[in-house]
Amino acid sequence: MSRNAAALAARVTGRRFQSSTASTLLAQAEESFGKLPETAQRKELARLGEIMKADWHKVSIEDKRAVFYATYGPHSRRRPRMQPGDNWKVLGGVVATVAVAFAISTAMRSSIPKPRTMTKEWQEASNKYAKEHNMNPISGISSEGYKGKGFVQSS
Known part of the structure; x- marks a missing residue:
């Protein structure tokens, strides 16, 4: 009879067993674990390791969540690399780099004189040389009725 009552209570409450080793810190693991000093984090991880050595079915949901958060949560090495607002910093850096590259290339192109063949x-x-030597007589500058500019590109 007591076995049926325990099963009924487990179905009603949704929990089979409650771990008595859970610390008060684990209840608010998400808010407090990342703010703890490194030594306190190590102590909590050791305590959570002891909890997880027990039968997995006997560990409460809160303890499982605390272990998961302590192991895989966004703190220490798993802290996100990008913080809010970093996207604008990256965009600004890219725009500044492109602007500097454009300025350098424009300055380099304007400082070099045009070749003598571009006059x-x-x-x-x-x-005149192409017409004298009959260059491209079929469709080019030496052909009959040619009306193009020929080699003249500059104005």
Whole structure:
């Protein structure tokens, strides 16, 4: 009869057994574990390790949650690398880097003089040379009725 009463109580309450070794800290593990000093965290992990050595079915849900949080929670080594607001810092850094790269490339391109072959006189002389030597007689500058600019690119 007492066995049936225990089973009925377990079904009604949803718990089979309550671990008596749970500390008061474990009830609020999520709020307090990450704020503890490292020595206190080690003590709690040792205490939780002792709790988990017991029969897994006899450990309460709260203790299982506390063990999971202490082991895999977002604290110490598992702390998220990105904090709120870090996305804007990354975006700002990327924009600044691209702006600096653009400024450097613009300065480099503007500081170098154009090659001598890019002058209009040189390109017109290239057109004259191409016509004299009958270069590309089918569809190019030496063909009959050609109306293009030829080699002239600069203005």
